[in-house]
Amino acid sequence: MADYNGIAQLNPKYTFDEFIVGANNNFVQAAAFAVARHPGKKYNPLFIYGGVGLGKTHIMHAIGNYIKVQNPLVKISYITTEKFISEVIEAVKNGNISEFRSHYRTLDLLLVDDVQFLSQGESIQEEFFHTFNILHDSGKQIVLTSDKPPKKLSGIEERLQSRFEWGLIADIKPADLETRIAILKKKANEDNIQVSEKLLLYIATNLKSNIRELEGFLKRLNVYSSMENTSINIELVQTLIGELMPDEKTEASAAAGSSPAAAGISVSQPSFIEEQPESGVSSSQSGQQESTPVPTQIASPGVTAPAETAVALQPKASDAIGNLRPVNAAFFYPEGCEKEFQKMKAxxxxxxxxxxxxxxxxxxxxKDYCHTKKVNTFMLAELCKTNKVNIAIILLPPPNTASDENFENNLFEAFESNELSAEIIPYTDLNKQYKYLNILLDITMFIY
Structure with a gap:
C-alpha cells in the first residue's frame, strides 16, 4: 500500500529567504509569494516554466514551506509527475485507486513538478484532469512546473493545457551576472568557503548555464583546495573550468588569446591520496578511514548480478587500487552496449x-536497460534503495537511439526524490576523461 505522506517530501532548505532574487526570476518570486500568502485566491493554478537547474523546484517547495508554517494542519503534497504516474499505476494494480483519489482530491495544496511528463498516457491524464478539477472547484491551490509553457506541451490533452492557463503563467530565466555572483557569495558563506570576490566574478562570468552548475563548481573548488591544503586561486579556478569546458576558452583566457598554461602559469594537478603507510603499518593505525562494508544484495525482479560482473571493479591483490577505500555503486547501461560499458569502467x-x-x-x-522503450526511472532508483546503494552511474544511450528524449531529466528527478546520487556518462563522452574526473569529484563530496 502506498504511503501518501507528501508533506515529508518538502525540503526545509528551500524557503523564500534562501531564494536569490534577480531580474531573471523576480516576477516568479513575487507570484509565488502572493500564492503562499493567499492560497487558492490569487493565482490558481500557478504555472512556472523554465530550463533545468534554474530554481523551479526551490520556489515550489518555498510555497509549501511558507504555507505549512502559517498553518501546520494544512494538507500538502509535493510530488514529481513521474512519481504521480507510478502511484496511479500501483494503485490500479493493487486495487487502491479509491485511497489514491481520497488522498489527492482532499489536499489543500498540490505541488506537481515537471508536468510535461503527463504525456505518457491518456489514462494518467484522465486521472490528473479529474483531480485538478476537484481541487480547483474546491478553491484549493495548485502549483505546477514544466520546462515549457502550456501551449508547447506536446502530447498533453488540450483540455489540460487550457486548465494550466486558468491562473498565472510565469517563466524563470537563466540568472544574469549579478544574480550569479550573489548565488556564489551566498553559497560560499553557507559552506565557509574562502574565495575572493574577484574569483567569484571570474567564475560567474564563465559559468552561465544554471544554478546547480554554479553551486557544484564551488563545491569542487572546495574539495580540491581542502585536499591540497591550499587556498583557492586563479590557477585552480582556470584549471577546473577548463576541465568542465575543455572545448571552450574562458572569457578571460580568450581575451588574452591564450590558455593559462600558454601564458606561463604553472597549474599543478591536485593530489587525492595520502602517502601509503610503510610496510607493516595498517591503514587504521595510520589514521586512514577503514573500508566500508559492502551491503548484501537483495534480489530484485529483472536484475541479475553475476559474480563475474558484480565484482568487475574490485581490485586484484596486486593492484595499486587495492589499498584504497571501496565506495559502493550501482551501474546501468544501454542494452547491447556491454563493450562500451566495460570501456567506461576501465x-x-x-x-x-x-x-x-x-x-x-x-x-x-x-543492470542493462532497454533504451528503445520508455524506461521506468523510478524502478532504477528503487533498485538502488533496495540494495542500499546511494550512488548510481548511468551510461546514456547512443545518440538518436533513445525513445524518450527526457530520459536524462527523468533520471535526475527519480534519484533526487529518493535522496540518491545519480551520475551520468553521455555515450559521446566515453573517451573524455574530464567527465570521469568531474564525477569522481562529485562522489568525493558525497562521501566525505
Missing part, C-alpha cells in the same frame, strides 16, 4: 589511479 579505474583518489568504485550490481 576509464574510471585509470582516472582514479592517475589522479590519486582515496577510493575506488565497488560495483554492487550492474
Amino acid at each position: 576509464q574510471f579505474r585509470e582516472v582514479i589511479l592517475k589522479n590519486k583518489f582515496k577510493f575506488y568504485l565497488e560495483s554492487v550490481f550492474e
Whole structure:
C-alpha cells in the first residue's frame, strides 16, 4: 500500500529567504509569494516554466514551506509527475485507486513538478484532469512546473493545457551576472568557503548555464583546495573550468588569446591520496578511514548480478587500487552496449589511479536497460534503495537511439526524490576523461 505522506517530501532548505532574487526570476518570486500568502485566491493554478537547474523546484517547495508554517494542519503534497504516474499505476494494480483519489482530491495544496511528463498516457491524464478539477472547484491551490509553457506541451490533452492557463503563467530565466555572483557569495558563506570576490566574478562570468552548475563548481573548488591544503586561486579556478569546458576558452583566457598554461602559469594537478603507510603499518593505525562494508544484495525482479560482473571493479591483490577505500555503486547501461560499458569502467579505474583518489568504485550490481522503450526511472532508483546503494552511474544511450528524449531529466528527478546520487556518462563522452574526473569529484563530496 502506498504511503501518501507528501508533506515529508518538502525540503526545509528551500524557503523564500534562501531564494536569490534577480531580474531573471523576480516576477516568479513575487507570484509565488502572493500564492503562499493567499492560497487558492490569487493565482490558481500557478504555472512556472523554465530550463533545468534554474530554481523551479526551490520556489515550489518555498510555497509549501511558507504555507505549512502559517498553518501546520494544512494538507500538502509535493510530488514529481513521474512519481504521480507510478502511484496511479500501483494503485490500479493493487486495487487502491479509491485511497489514491481520497488522498489527492482532499489536499489543500498540490505541488506537481515537471508536468510535461503527463504525456505518457491518456489514462494518467484522465486521472490528473479529474483531480485538478476537484481541487480547483474546491478553491484549493495548485502549483505546477514544466520546462515549457502550456501551449508547447506536446502530447498533453488540450483540455489540460487550457486548465494550466486558468491562473498565472510565469517563466524563470537563466540568472544574469549579478544574480550569479550573489548565488556564489551566498553559497560560499553557507559552506565557509574562502574565495575572493574577484574569483567569484571570474567564475560567474564563465559559468552561465544554471544554478546547480554554479553551486557544484564551488563545491569542487572546495574539495580540491581542502585536499591540497591550499587556498583557492586563479590557477585552480582556470584549471577546473577548463576541465568542465575543455572545448571552450574562458572569457578571460580568450581575451588574452591564450590558455593559462600558454601564458606561463604553472597549474599543478591536485593530489587525492595520502602517502601509503610503510610496510607493516595498517591503514587504521595510520589514521586512514577503514573500508566500508559492502551491503548484501537483495534480489530484485529483472536484475541479475553475476559474480563475474558484480565484482568487475574490485581490485586484484596486486593492484595499486587495492589499498584504497571501496565506495559502493550501482551501474546501468544501454542494452547491447556491454563493450562500451566495460570501456567506461576501465576509464574510471585509470582516472582514479592517475589522479590519486582515496577510493575506488565497488560495483554492487550492474543492470542493462532497454533504451528503445520508455524506461521506468523510478524502478532504477528503487533498485538502488533496495540494495542500499546511494550512488548510481548511468551510461546514456547512443545518440538518436533513445525513445524518450527526457530520459536524462527523468533520471535526475527519480534519484533526487529518493535522496540518491545519480551520475551520468553521455555515450559521446566515453573517451573524455574530464567527465570521469568531474564525477569522481562529485562522489568525493558525497562521501566525505
